[in-house]
Amino acid sequence: MGIKDIFRRTPTPEKPAKRGRRSYSGANQGRLFADFPGSSFSADSELYNTLPLLRNRCRDLARNNEYAKRFLTLMKTNVVGDRGFNLQVRARNSNGSIDISGNDIIETAWKQWGRLGRAEIAGRLSWVDCQRLAVETLARDGEVFIKMVRGAKYHNNFTLQFIESDLVDNDKNGLADNGNQIRMGVEVDKDQKPTAYYVLTAHPGDGLNSNYGTVRKHIRVPADDILHIYMPSRPFQTRGEPFMAPAIASLKMLHGYREAELIAARSAAAKFGVITTPAGDEFTGDDEVDEVPVIDWTPGSMYQLPAGHDLKLIDATHPVTAFADFEAAVLRGIAAGLNVSYTSLSQNLEGVSYSSIRQGTIEDRDYYRMLQAFLIDHLCVPVYTKWLETLLSFTDFAIPSSKFYKFSENSMWRGRGYAWVDPLKEINASVTALSNGLISLSDVAAHYGKDVEELFSSLQADKELAAQYGLAFAHEPFGDKTAVDPFIAGEE
Numbered sequence: 037m038g039i040k041d042i043f044r045r046t047p048t049p050e051k052p053a054k055r056g057r058r059s060y061s062g063a064n065q066g067r068l069f070a071d072f073p074g075s076s077f078s079a080d081s082e083l084y085n086t087l088p089l090l091r092n093r094c095r096d097l098a099r100n101n102e103y104a105k106r107f108l109t110l111m112k113t114n115v116v117g118d119r120g121f122n123l124q125v126r127a128r129n130s131n132g133s134i135d136i137s138g139n140d141i142i143e144t145a146w147k148q149w150g151r152l153g154r155a156e157i158a159g160r161l162s163w164v165d166c167q168r169l170a171v172e173t174l175a176r177d178g179e180v181f182i183k184m185v186r187g188a189k190y191h192n193n194f195t196l197q198f199i200e201s202d203l204v205d206n207d208k209n210g211l212a213d214n215g216n217q218i219r220m221g222v223e224v225d226k227d228q229k230p231t232a233y234y235v236l237t238a239h240p241g242d243g244l245n246s247n248y249g250t251v252r253k254h255i256r257v258p259a260d261d262i263l264h265i266y267m268p269s270r271p272f273q274t275r276g277e278p279f280m281a282p283a284i285a286s287l288k289m290l291h292g293y294r295e296a297e298l299i300a301a302r303s304a305a306a307k308f309g310v311i312t313t314p315a316g317d318e319f320t321g322d323d324e325v326d327e328v329p330v331i332d333w334t335p336g337s338m339y340q341l342p343a344g345h346d347l348k349l350i351d352a353t354h355p356v357t358a359f360a361d362f363e364a365a366v367l368r369g370i371a372a373g374l375n376v377s378y379t380s381l382s383q384n385l386e387g388v389s390y391s392s393i394r395q396g397t398i399e400d401r402d403y404y405r406m407l408q409a410f411l412i413d414h415l416c417v418p419v420y421t422k423w424l425e426t427l428l429s430f431t432d433f434a435i436p437s438s439k440f441y442k443f444s445e446n447s448m449w450r451g452r453g454y455a456w457v458d459p460l461k462e463i464n465a466s467v468t469a470l471s472n473g474l475i476s477l478s479d480v481a482a483h484y485g486k487d488v489e490e491l492f493s494s495l496q497a498d499k500e501l502a503a504q505y506g507l508a509f510a511h512e513p514f515g516d517k518t519a520v521d522p523f524i525a526g527e528e
Contacts, residue, residue: 079270080219087178087220087275088206093288094176094278101291103367104280106381107374111175112168114404117452120164121408121416124487127446135442141434142443145192145427146420154191156198166196170265170415171407177201179266179276181233182415183257184422186430194426196419199235199262205254206275208234219274222264223256228272230259265414283373290366297359375403394458401454408451416449453484 075082097104123146125139149155150163161169166182173180181199204221216223216231223232234254238245266276280287323330364384371378377396379388421444428437435443466483469475481488502508 079268079273080275083273083275083277084206084209084220087277088202090278090281090284091177091201093284094178094280097280097284097287098176101287103290103370103381104287106383107280107376108172108175110376110380111171111407114400114454115171115407115411115451116164116167118164119452120167121412122450122487123416123420124448124450124489125443125446126448127442138435138439138443142424145433146423149192149194149423155196157185157190157195158197166198167411167415169198171411173198173201174265174267174276175279177276178278178281179264180415182263182265182419184261184263184419186426192423192427193430194423200239201275202239202241203236205234205236205252208254222274223259224274228274230262230264230274232259233257233262233264263415263418265411267410280374283370286366286370286373290363290370294363376400390458404454405451412449412451417447420444420447450482450487453482453486 094104098108123143125142127135127139127142129135152162152165153159155161155163155166170180170182177200179201181201181204183197183199185195185197186193187195206220208218208221210218212218212223212232216225218224218234221234222230223234225231233256235257237253237255240252269277364378364382367382368378371381374381377400379385379393379396380400385393424444425440427433428435428440466475466480470477470480476488477491478488481491499509
C-alpha cells in the first residue's frame, strides 16, 4: 500500500432507503393526507355502498338546484335537440344500386312507429321524447334501463318500457341457480357478460302503489330484452355512476351559500333600528312585542322621539362585494366536473371575448358529439335492430324477413347539428374545403344535422314549386347541371 492509498478517502457506502419511503408525493401518508386514505375496493364494491345515495342526491339537486337543472337541460338540448336522432337506411340491391323504394318503406314505417302513443308502452312518449328521457336519466342517475316489449297490442308488435334504476335491486347479490353471479341485481356469466336483470315488481319508494310495503319480489328479465345504458369508468363495472357525482358537494355548498347571502341581503334591505333611553327613563312605544315596547314605523315617515331618547339604525352590509367573484370561481370548478363550459352552465357572458366563447363552444360540442355517438351505439341501433326484426318476423309487411340483414346492417344515424359561431367565416371555410376536395356535401349537411339526400330532395322540391309559380332561384346551387349518382338508377 502506497502513501496515496493511506490518505485516499474511503467512499461512504450508500444507505438503504428507509422502509416506507414513497416515490410519489401522491402516496404520502403524512398529516396533510390523513383525510385522503384512498380505496382498494372494486368498482362494484364502491358503487354498492354509495350508488343509491348518490342517485338520490342527484335527483334532489335536479329538483331544487338551478345549476343542476341547467346541466340536465344542456344535455337534452345539445345531445338530442328538437328532432332527435334520425334514421337513414342506405341498403343497396345486388347490382350495387341504392334500393330507394325499400329504404323509403323502412324509414316511413320507423317514423310512424316513433309517433306519440306508439314508441313507449304507456303512450306518453314519442321516440324523440324517449331519447330526451334517456339522456337526462343517464346524466342524473348514471344509467338507463329500457325493456323492449313485444306484443300484438302494440304498433308493429313492439314498444319500449323505461325501468327506473331503483327497480333493478341493488341489494340482490349472490349466486343464481344456474351458477352465474348476481351483482347488484345484474346476473353475469363467467365472462362478466350480463345474462339477466332482477327487477322489483314495485318501486321501493312508491307509497301510492298498492304493492308498497309487501315482500320484495323480483322478476328475472333476460338480458336480450333489456337495454342497460351507462358509461363505465372501470373494467367489469356492473352499474353506472351519475355524471353529476363529482360536483354534488360543490353544488350543494354553493346553493347553501347563495341562499345565506340572499337571506342576509334581504335582511339588510329591510333596515331596522333600536331606541335607547337614559337610565331610569321609561319608553312606552306604540305597541309591545314580547313585552318590549316598539314603534310602528311606516316607510318614508318621520317621527319625533320623546325627550332623552335616541334612535340607532342597524345597517348590515350585504351582499358582500366578493360574492360574485367567489360564486364564479366555484361555478368554474362545478362546470369542469360536469364537463361543460362555465359560460354555458352559468349563462354569464359578462367579460367573455369572442375567442374564449368560441373555444368553449367547440369543446362543449366535442363532448356532446361524443355522447351522441355513444347513444347511437347503445340506444338507437339496438332499438332499431330489435324493432326491425319484430316488424319483419311477426307482421305482414311489404319486405320479407329474409331481407333483415340487408336493412339492419346498412343504416346510418344523424344527430342534431349546431349553428356556427361565426357563420360567414365558417361557411367560407366549408366552401374552400369543398372546392379542394377536403370534405363532401354529406359532411356539410351532417354538420347541420341533415341528410344530403334530404337536402337534395328539398332543393328539388323548392325548385319545382318555384317553377310552378313562375319564379326562379336567385342562385342555382349546382348551376344548370344535375349531378347523377350512377348507382341510383335501377332497382332490384
